[in-house]
C-alpha cells in the first residue's frame with residue numbers, strides 16, 4: 241500500500257515527513273515524493289526508488305517549510321517512475337495531492353477533464369483528483385468546498401492529503417476505504433496512512449472514518465462529513481510500541497495480511513473492473529487468439545493456477561494445463577502461437593516462472609501474467625498484465641496474494657467467456673454479483689474468529705502433531721494443497737494435501753488417532769463424496785477437522801472439530817475456504833514459537849533456480 245505523511249507546525253516539515261515516510265517503509269513502495277510550501281511557493285520533489293533517492297533530490301534544492309505532504313508509492317496504475325510518483329499537481333501548480341487507494345472511475349474523469357483543457361503528465365489514476373479540485377475551484381473560490389465537491393465525484397478507495405497556495409496553512413484530507421489518521425501535537429499536527437509515521441512525536445490520534453474529511457492546521461483540526469457538517473471525533477491514545485504499530489497492532493505481518501484479505505479482494509475487483517466492463521482495454525490479448533491455455537507458477541501461485549483451470553475449462557471450454565514452472569521449463573511443452581500461457585506470480589521475480597515465460601514466448605505463445613507488483617520483470621515481459629491489488633505482502637507465507645490471484649483469475653475467466661460467447665450475460669452478471677459478496681463473507685468469518693477463536697482452539701489441540709493430512713475434492717482440492725503448504729512452510733510440520741478420493745489409494749495408511757485430517761467439506765456437487773471420505777477416516781480413528789458451511793448436518797455429526805465458513809458459490813468457495821487454513825497454520829506456528837513472518841530456509845521471492 242502507499243504511505244501518506246503530512247505535517248504542519250513549528251518544525252522543519254521536510255525532516256518530519258521524511259522521517260515519517262521511513263517509518264512506513266515496511267509497507268513496501270517503489271517511489272517517493274514530497275511537496276512543501278515556502279513563502280507562497282509550492283515545491284514538489286519526487287523520485288523513483290527508495291527514500292534515499294528523494295533525500296538526494298531534497299539536498300539539491302534545500303528548503304525550510306512548516307507545512308508539507310509526503311508519499312511512498314506502491315504502484316497500481318502507471319509504472320514506477322519519477323513522473324508517476326506522488327505528489328501530483330494541477331495545471332496551475334498551486335495544488336499538490338497524494339493518494340492511497342484506487343479510483344475506479346478515473347478513466348471517465350480523465351476524459352472529461354481533458355475535454356475541459358486540463359493537461360495530464362502521468363499515467364496514474366491519482367492525477368485526475370488534483371485536476372478535478374482545480375476544475376471545481378471554477379465554481380467556488382472556497383477551497384474546502386471545491387475539495388469536498390471533487391471528492392464526492394470519486395468512486396473507489398482513497399486516502400487523500402492536499403496542500404495548496406490557495407490556503408497555505410492547511411492540509412486537507414479525506415478518506416474512503418483507505419486508512420487515514422491524524423496525529424495531535426502541541427502547536428503542530430500530523431496526518432498519515434498509519435500511526436507509525438508520527439508515533440515518535442505523538443500517540444494521540446483521531447482516526448478518520450469513511451466519508452469524512454478534515455482541515456488540519458497547526459492550531460487545530462476540524463472534521464466534516466460529506467454533507468459539509470462538522471463532526472465530533474474521539475481522540476484515541478495509542479498504546480503500541482513502534483514495532484507493534486507497523487503491524488497495526490497484529491503480532492505478525494502474516495496475521496495482519498490474513499485480516500487484510502476482505503480489503504485486498506475488494507480492491508482487486510475494483511482495480512480490474514475498468515477492463516472487465518470494457519471501459520478500458522485489456523491490452524495485448526485477443527479473446528479468440530488461442531485454442532489452448534497453459535498455466536505456469538510456483539508454490540501458492542501454482543495452487544491458484546489449479547483453481548483457475550476449473551474456471552477456464554468450465555466457463556470457456558478450452559483445455560487448460562497447469563504446470564509447476566520448474567517442471568514446465570524442462571518438459572519440452574507443446575506450444576505454438578495459438579497457445580495462451582498464463583503466469584501467476586505475486587512478486588513477478590520468481591526465477592522458475594520467468595524462465596517458463598521466456599520458453600513459452602520463444603515457442604510463439606502469447607503471455608498473460610497475473611501479478612501483484614507493478615514494474616516487476618514478469619509484468620515487463622508479458623504481453624498482457626492483470627494486477628492483483630493486494631498491496632505489499634511482507635510475510636513470506638503468501639495469503640492475500642493468493643486470494644486476490646483467485647479473484648483476478650475468476651474475473652478474467654468471466655471476461656473471456658463473455659467475449660467468446662460461451663456464457664450468457666445474465667450468468668456472468670450473476671457470478672460477478674457473487675464475487676462482489678466475497679469480501680464481506682471473508683470479513684464475517686474473520687470477525688467471528690476474532691470473537692470466538694474457534695480455529696485458534698483447534699490449533700492449540702494439534703500444534704504438537706508430527707503429520708497432517710489435508711483432503712479436498714474438485715475446485716477445493718487445491719485448497720487442501722494450499723492448506724498443507726501453509727502448515728509446512730511456517731510450522732515445519734510435515735503435511736500433505738491430497739484429493740480426498742485418492743486417499744484409499746495409499747495415504748489412508750497414514751491415518752491413526754495421532755494424525756489430524758483436515759477436510760474441506762463445503763457445499764458443492766461432490767460434498768456427498770467428501771462425507772464418505774470423512775467416514776473412512778473416522779473408521780480408522782483419524783481426528784477429523786472439517787471446514788464446512790452452517791447447516792451441513794452430516795459433516796457436523798462426523799467431524800470432531802468444525803470450522804464454519806459462510807457459504808458462497810461453489811467456484812468462489814476456495815477464496816473463503818482457504819482463510820481458516822491460513823489461520824490454522826498461523827496459530828500452530830505461533831504456538832510453537834517460530835518466526836512466522838520469516839520461516840527458516842525460505843525467501844519471499846525465489847529469484848534463483
Ligand code: AGP
Nearest residue numbers: 539540541585586587590637638
Ligand atoms: C507461498 O506461501 C510461498 N511464499 C511460495 O510458495 C510462493 O508462493 C512461491 O515462491 C511463488 O512466488 P511468486 O508468487 O512470487 O511467484
